Amino acid sequence: MHIDRLRYILQAYQRRPWVCRAMLILALASLLACSTPPAPAAGPTPTALPDEQTLTVFAAASLTDAFQEIGDSFEVGSAGVDLAFNFAGSQQLVQQLAQGAHADVLASASLKAMQTAAEAGTVNEADSQAFARNQLVVIFPKDNPAGLAQLQDLAKPGIKLVLAAKEVPAGQYALEFLDKASQDPAFDSNFKEKVLNNVVSYETNVRLVLSKVALGEADAGIVYVTDFNIAKDAVSALVIPEALNAIAIYPIAPVKESMQVELSQKFIDFVLSADGQQILAKYGFLSPK
């Protein structure tokens, strides 16, 4: 079949080479036409706005909504500055920086991730400041397919539980909660083991845990309170008591290799300012202290 088609094309080419060549040129010309317009459009922009600066911020996935709003109001306050966010699991951000990704500011969901970045030489640990805290919550789909009523139910066999991977801060905090609960007399001593047996997936960032529970594919997941806050129409939550809960501390720091030191500091100051803190509080983040 394909040989016949090829032969047909070849015959057509031999009979009317000019038609074919003209078509080829036309095709190439249209390709060029498609690719050229952006060039002149992109050309004048830098000259018209010479002060246009792009600040690249690497931020933990759990900060997605809050930082987007902070970014909007930061851009309003500083004309000519364009913020570019890269939201991912903190560990992934740290690894990307270590492999040479360009960024100006790093905001992670754990002190440990910031430490790893400092060890890799991408930030100065002394420059890092805590700007928010967060806590965990157990979420389940609104219709509660597994009939969860209390935290102890997480150990019931057959529950489909989704956690963040242990590489990701949210996953570490979840393990911390399970450890604390296993020590607590209100829980089985092998609570952690039983719960981990129910895990069907370790997601690479906390927002993926939220999606899978919100879609109703998983019976339960452990995410930050702030993640639950933005998905209240799809999921319900079991509160984890203060004594068992892990406290996630979010540090922010300028990246060493950044060429925009002042602007980076300005953004960090804004996050720490009353305006920035108010936005974070709106999404359910706790103040750093």
Place this chain on the structure above:
Amino acid sequence: MGSKSWRNMASFRRSNRDSLPSQWPEPAFPGRQRFRRLLQLLSLPMLAFIFLPLLALFLRTSPVQTLANLDQEQVRQAISLSLVTTLTATLITMILGTPLAYAQAHKSFRFSGLVDTLIDMPLVLPPAVAGVALLITFGRRGLIGGWIAHLGIEIPFTTAAVVLAQIFVAAPFFIKAATLGFASIDREQQQAAGMDGANGWQIFRYVVVPLSMSSLVSGAVMTWARALGEFGATIIFAGNLPGRTQTMPLAIYVGFELDLNVALTLSVILVGLSFLALILVRGVFHRQWA
């Protein structure tokens, strides 16, 4: 070259594949040598671009390190899970894909062009889209997943989901190769078998399959290699659990964030396997099977 010689070449190729010369006869023309030099020179950047990253992988890992990492349970689990799931996916693709390919080769469907496009879709879709699509189809809240769940079978987060994701993204390679293979067989040969009293099944089994064996095998190997590399659909549809759904690409992705050595070891193994697969396909294409 006149049109006739092309025609002769094509029919010659089909009837005498054994004696096919390894290269097309090239007409001599002035400056040919210089032009070839130039071509070789111009191809170097592209070749280097493909080759360097692969080389870098091997330079970053020492064989000793690779062997040491093979001892890690997570690495071994990922390798064995990848092999089991991809072989299952390839087998299922061959069983379910062959009738479709045969039907397509004979243009059995009214809109076979449309069917062809549909088969191509997974090739151009981002795998993440495939993952979401599979989730909202086979998930327990999905289009048909709800009924399946009533039977007590839940697919997401299981090894079965890994296989389904692999079939979805990799099946087109086999189906397309098989379709082309079936279609390139002389109608006359099939008709001759029919006149000798062979029924449809016998023609398929004893004439069509042996004659298109090289297409079938190379299509299956391509499907297997694509399934081996499948990542996006798997991590969305099947999740990530070592030993159950964490295949090699997923272990590489997760490993990249914690232990670069694990990622490198698995990457090197994957590159090696893919290379073997492609060599195998080339070997099959240039040899007459059956």
